[in-house]
Amino acid sequence: MVRGRRAAKFVGSLALVAALSACAGGSNKEPPLDTLTAEEIYQRGEYSLETSKKGKDAIRYFSEVERLYPYSEWAKRALIMEAFAYHKDRDYENSRSTAQRYIDTYPAEEDAAYAKYLLALSYYDQIDEVGRDQGLTFQALQALRAVIEEYPDSEYAKSSMMKFDLAFDHLAAKEMEIGRYYLKRKNFTAALNRFRVVVEQYQTTTQTPEALYRLIECYLSLGITDEAQTAGAILGHNFQSTDWYQDGYALLTKNGLKPESKGNNWLAAIYRQVIKGEWM
Numbered sequence: 339m340v341r342g343r344r345a346a347k348f349v350g351s352l353a354l355v356a357a358l359s360a361c362a363g364g365s366n367k368e369p370p371l372d373t374l375t376a377e378e379i380y381q382r383g384e385y386s387l388e389t390s391k392k393g394k395d396a397i398r399y400f401s402e403v404e405r406l407y408p409y410s411e412w413a414k415r416a417l418i419m420e421a422f423a424y425h426k427d428r429d430y431e432n433s434r435s436t437a438q439r440y441i442d443t444y445p446a447e448e449d450a451a452y453a454k455y456l457l458a459l460s461y462y463d464q465i466d467e468v469g470r471d472q473g474l475t476f477q478a479l480q481a482l483r484a485v486i487e488e489y490p491d492s493e494y495a496k497s498s499m500m501k502f503d504l505a506f507d508h509l510a511a512k513e514m515e516i517g518r519y520y521l522k523r524k525n526f527t528a529a530l531n532r533f534r535v536v537v538e539q540y541q542t543t544t545q546t547p548e549a550l551y552r553l554i555e556c557y558l559s560l561g562i563t564d565e566a567q568t569a570g571a572i573l574g575h576n577f578q579s580t581d582w583y584q585d586g587y588a589l590l591t592k593n594g595l596k597p598e599s600k601g602n603n604w605l606a607a608i609y610r611q612v613i614k615g616e617w618m
Contacts, residue, residue, distance in 0.1 A: 371402050376412035379403045383419060393423030414440075418449045421456050425463075434460040451485070455494035458482045462501050465508060472512050478505050503543075510540035510549075517552060526556045537572075537608070547573060547582040553605070554586045558593055566590065568605040570597030575612050 371379055383399030390396070400423060403416035417440045424433035433456060440453040458481035464474050482505065485498040517532030533556065536549035550573040557566035570590050573583045574597045590596055599609040 371399075372406055376403050376407035376410050376416075379406070380412045380416055380419075383416065383423075387419070387423055387426070393426040396420075396423040397427070414444055414447070414449075417443070418453055418456075421453060425456055425459060428463075430460040430464055433457075451489040451492040451494055454481075454485050454489065455492075455498060458485055458498060458501070462505060465505060472509055475505050475508050475512075479509075506540065507543040507545065510536050510543040510545035513540065514545050514549060514552075517549070521552060521556065524559070526559050530556045530560075534604070538604075547577040547580045550577070551582040551586045551589075554589055558589065563593075563595055564601035565603050565605050566593075567595050567598050567600045568603065568609055570595075571599050572605065572609050572612055573597065575609075 374382075379399050380403050383396045383403070386399060387393060387396035397420055400416040400420035403410075404413045404420070407413050417436065421433050421436035421440060424430075424436055437453040437457040437460070440447075441450055441457070444450060458478060461474050461478035461481050465478060466474075479502060482498045482502040485492070486495050486502065489495055513532045513535050517529045517536075520526075520529035520532065530553065533549045533552045536543070536545050537553070540546065550569050553569040554566045554573070557563070557569065567590060570583075570586050573580075573586050577583050587597060599606050
């Protein structure tokens with residue numbers, strides 16, 4: 339897990355932290371933080387982060403490093419770890435603002451890539467089930483794209499690309515859900531519009547085979563055979579091994595039709611692109 343690996347990179351000697359915890363003559367009472375060095379406070383934050391399920395105490399330590407030792411090397415480390423601790427607590431808004439503060443303050447540092455990745459995760463990890471508003475998905479896509487484009491050689495680029503694909507698929511799934519809703523209620527024109535969006539704008543997602551099949555359903559229901567046959571031809575060309583093609587083929591033949599490019603419509607234009615290898 340990227341976050342785990344990144345956090346582990348910062349983890350120092352736990353034995354040293356344990357020794358610090360035993361200071362003040364073995365008393366359980368913590369000494370005032372302003373009597374400790376920046377490194378000692380920072381290591382207490384790391385220890386708290388590693389041993390607690392929540393990041394609340396760690397956040398306190400890391401923020402104190404910043405307050406007591408501003409602009410120090412330890413303050414810089416503490417800031418990125420504070421962003422991580424907020425994310426661990428699922429306090430995504432504070433994680434995002436803290437990560438952005440790191441980027442603004444230390445744009446040239448190596449950890450700026452991780453700060454950018456944390457910022458993207460603060461959106462991505464809030465993406466809920468398909469049925470909800472997808473505003474966060476759009477924000478996640480924008481933030482993940484920023485990581486990919488600005489830090490292509492970083493260890494976070496590959497993970498960002500994977501998450502980008504999943505978020506992109508999520509948006510396509512939302513269009514499919516709405517399209518199926520209209521289709522079920524026999525509002526074929528509204529359904530067509532949604533399935534067309536998937537085929538034209540989300541063609542690299544896993545939703546495309548079903549979208550093409552649903553187009554066959556809609557067009558046949560409206561008595562528009564050229565588009566139905568062309569959708570079947572695209573489905574057969576790109577997704578012949580899927581159940582969606584088998585179902586689409588059966589639906590067409592049941593109506594005395596076969597998958598082939600017909601007419602001069604938007605699907606026929608896509609079919610020509612498919613044959614030329616310029617699409618999907």
